[in-house]
């Protein structure tokens with residue numbers, strides 16, 4: 001784990017909404033929706049481009065964790081988003097999934 005990675009640190013010692021099985025969900029510090037959660041895998045890869053480094057079963061469990069996080073947050077309809085690279089809006093270089101529900105501000109589309 002890179003010692004200077006914010007999300008490796010938050011995975012290990014953050015204030016989690018839920019954590020299980022190599023994945024954690026936290027509240028985004030700068031929410032852009034009524035509900036704005038981030039799902040962080042324990043495994044450090046810098047971007048979604050590198051998702052192929054995950055074993056297939058871990059990808060399946062990661063997506064299931066995203067869906068379960070939304071369900072536990074009481075969301076039925078919502079948006080799941082990954083920003084890829086600086087040009088795609090990525091600012092923290094540890095793969096993470098945004099889960100956005102309710103009214104959204106400043107989101108595309």
Ligand code: AMP
Nearest residue numbers: 026027028029030083089090091092093
């Ligand atoms: P991205 O821009 O897709 O890389 O998303 C990074 C997200 O992390 C942004 O939405 C930030 O608001 C959020 N963020 C940055 N620092 C923290 C923190 N300490 N705790 C929770 N969320 C954070």
Ligand code: ZN
Nearest residue numbers: 005008044094
């Ligand atoms: Zn990391």
